[in-house]
Amino acid sequence: MVADTPARPPGTRSRRSRRGRLPGRQDWSTWPHYQAADAGFRGYWYPVAFSSRITGKPTAVTLLGERIMLMRDGGVVRALKDRCPHRGVPLSYGAQQFPGTVSCVYHGWTFDLSSGELVAAITDGPASPICGKVTQPTFETAERLGMVWIFVGDGEDAPPIDGQLPEELVSNPAVVGVRIQRRVGNWRFAVENGYDEGHAKYLHRTSLWRLFKAMPVYNDTRIVRRGRWIYRVQDEQYWEADFPGLGRWSGQAWYKLKPPKKDAGNRNIGNTGGSQKVNETIEAQDFPGFASVSMPGVLRIAYPHFIHYEFYVPVDADHHLYVGVMAEFRRGLRTLPFYAKYLGAVRWLFHGQFSGQDKWMVEVTDAPPERLYRPDESLLQWRRLAEDVTKARTARLRDEGLDLGDTEA
């Protein structure tokens, strides 16, 4: 290696590097409830595990930063705060000694699984004066789509879970493929990535899934609120673009010579601009836009032949569960092709590599500060939805006299 001491390399102009505040938005104080919800929004049902994983042996999950013990008793899943009030040992290390109860591994404190009441302290005998004086917090549970769901609230009664699930999943038979994966990163980055208009066209250009799907370079998009969902409506799609001084950019699949025609939209992601039937069993189903989102972080992508859902479940401020659900509204023998397609292709191409790129971005996103651009209108509308809904809920609970404690910043 020879020490070279040439003059300043060509093209290096003397230039001041700038420091100081990053450009754009410094915090999320425009949406104070959203900003405060690092560990998730209370007042919702969240899926936490496959139903088949919850048995008579206690297990634990973390949801909204709280450890919860889960256990199946008499066919019903029960959920208690996973901390024995005696000395702080996790109840999920315990076991069932008497029907309908769980006993802490340390001293045999025994709680009724349904009410949370301390019904025995084994090592203090049947006359232990502490019985009936301690009640362990409990959580309501439900089972849907092959998963256990838990309601996390602020003391209010849990609303029926069916009122929170996507409507078409409640009232129509469907076959579903489900994937649950614990991921690094805040749950809000996961929602925002999922509903984000812009990144699919660039980040995912290298995924195998995209080999068979053209995608526009950019769109004209409106966000439409209808009920508890907001929809992305694409008024116009642009399949190629010339960037002045830079070059040409195309979103077409590599082997296609022409941009797809509007009426071939069924075979192209993103070309689902208006109302349509999802398939023969969902009549008059109206999806004004391809992608829609609702609280507390549920994404719905309406493909021509199936619907894909993503539930982003807050574990704590730095982790979330990715719950991907692929649903086709068929029944009987007609479900067989779904399984073949799901297991043979969708699971790997879509849930796998494509979704793995999203996983990566959610891990490394670091905002605010942030500098938003035009396609981020979808993010802004989602945050506004979250803020509006939460403000209304907070006012309602305060009217009911509930103490919301530390949920308010």
Place this chain on the structure above:
Amino acid sequence: MVADTPARPPGTRSRRSRRGRLPGRQDWSTWPHYQAADAGFRGYWYPVAFSSRITGKPTAVTLLGERIMLMRDGGVVRALKDRCPHRGVPLSYGAQQFPGTVSCVYHGWTFDLSSGELVAAITDGPASPICGKVTQPTFETAERLGMVWIFVGDGEDAPPIDGQLPEELVSNPAVVGVRIQRRVGNWRFAVENGYDEGHAKYLHRTSLWRLFKAMPVYNDTRIVRRGRWIYRVQDEQYWEADFPGLGRWSGQAWYKLKPPKKDAGNRNIGNTGGSQKVNETIEAQDFPGFASVSMPGVLRIAYPHFIHYEFYVPVDADHHLYVGVMAEFRRGLRTLPFYAKYLGAVRWLFHGQFSGQDKWMVEVTDAPPERLYRPDESLLQWRRLAEDVTKARTARLRDEGLDLGDTEA
């Protein structure tokens, strides 16, 4: 997997989950000295290592949060603060260059092992003006029971170690088996677990040791203070219990048909209610109770044929040394059966699996907050003992004009 949308599962009642403060005691402010002693109580001798491990090559231990260098010189163990005052490099990385000294690895600062005085700075020559101007803190050491002990105080003279050891170990020949294990968890949880009445009957029910030992379901217990020890005296033991609405619970060994008789107590843990001889060489030894504890965290369990001790040595706020000592008061050829029994059974069954369950609980205990129950009287009395003794020591040292610095919260 088929999406099922049944009604609310049976047994799920609408119920408010409660939030807010945990029940019971929120802190340990009732015992301020005990609460402040996260990293241990000063003013005591602590065992830190097997004597055979301390040689002419410096080594380091952490005790009460402080790194201490240990080294054997002329047969005597010496202890210095393990941080060279020059640039903060551990002295334990150094070596002995001149008799009676240790030299720091970095610049050869050389300290007298006995006085801590800086007697040479090799790289500044014999006339270095810094010699005699720096003195490294030292610690008094002793060797007992095959271990090195260190006194950690606040500047006061160390009291004789024999005044702190269990009395019967000082004045009687004994054979001992010792186990030292670094464990996770605060030392106070270890003491409290060791002296705790309740958990042995439930947590340890699955240990192999218990296959051969029946244990009551619960007891009537009194705590008796005598000298520097507090003893657990069991007035009554209950071997079976019916828990109304739940079922029957028994503490008997699985192969025994009947509860043990009082006079068969020798073969049953916990049935050592009154004064008795430990064995032929300890005359008139009086243990009013089976389990006793003394400061700074020494547990003594008087079995019919031997005594088991546990010393819980504070390493820092999150770690402690478990030092288990099994002692039989025999000598000469009569020691041989002890070794056979200890190595062949006790070490594995008792020190191993049984104690491993305790280790697990100490790791996961998380208190305060805590909600104590009747058998925790033993914990309360231990905390009171620690508080009383420490309050008295603090007053005495202040009277003597010693600056206790940050030991007071």
Place this chain on the structure above:
Amino acid sequence: MVADTPARPPGTRSRRSRRGRLPGRQDWSTWPHYQAADAGFRGYWYPVAFSSRITGKPTAVTLLGERIMLMRDGGVVRALKDRCPHRGVPLSYGAQQFPGTVSCVYHGWTFDLSSGELVAAITDGPASPICGKVTQPTFETAERLGMVWIFVGDGEDAPPIDGQLPEELVSNPAVVGVRIQRRVGNWRFAVENGYDEGHAKYLHRTSLWRLFKAMPVYNDTRIVRRGRWIYRVQDEQYWEADFPGLGRWSGQAWYKLKPPKKDAGNRNIGNTGGSQKVNETIEAQDFPGFASVSMPGVLRIAYPHFIHYEFYVPVDADHHLYVGVMAEFRRGLRTLPFYAKYLGAVRWLFHGQFSGQDKWMVEVTDAPPERLYRPDESLLQWRRLAEDVTKARTARLRDEGLDLGDTEA
């Protein structure tokens, strides 16, 4: 193991162990700019990577706590802040889509590599209103000695790098051997260790390098400032010493019977007390001392036949790059013996084991508090140099109206 209860072991005197403040200097407030510079001094060029490692594929380095993206474009290395202002994703995960630019992996925000200007947001089309409204911070770069250098300042124009490099490297042809290693420990400990007079004589006594090099036990040393360098001038060297009451200590190589004569100095490290030629190609080169140091942490050791440099590059407060450069001022065929020597011996003996001992000390140094001694005059003078130079630079920049922001404590 038999419980022994002997009296206090011989030699253990009753002694009070002392507590309280550590002796000596508690902080570095004497040198406030130096104290504040945990993550390095701004206003300098720093080497960060081998030139050959920087290609058209973006990569990232951390320098003074800041992540910087590096990428080669048209033969020139470009450096941008490695955080896309949109959502905080590292630009170094991106790729080049158009000449002279880099595009963020997430949404295709495309920055001009030279100016930092946002020239396209691919997923918002050619008419995106954000173009031209965002400029990413850039850094000036240079290539010297086979490495990429980056200037980190406070907004001022970068001075020419040649004015900061050791003078003899700018104006003379040289062959160099370079080693770059990321190390644990604050960069200031690395500089101080490098320039430190004392430790080489003791710490390195066990290195293989020292087998062939005698070293004095201690020296009489003066520090001389000349231009931007301070030099260590050794007035007298002492090859042996008697430490009263302890013993004799010698710095000679083990196989040498006599201390080296002054005129054999060429073959002995540290015996380079006065002005001399480094070799035939550097005429009138004047090094008043063997070891010299300059800002922002460059060490120069002038051996008789070559010069060894160490650049200590602040990565963050806890890591630094060790950049070792061995230079011989030869050219043409005369360079061949250098490579043979460097690869065959110097790289392993010196850069390897010897420097590995320094690496170890820099990792474990923990100061302040510190208690300095006479040979630490070299450290004090280095800190004074750093303080003086930085104070002057700060005043100059403030005069120029630059906002230094958080660089002032």
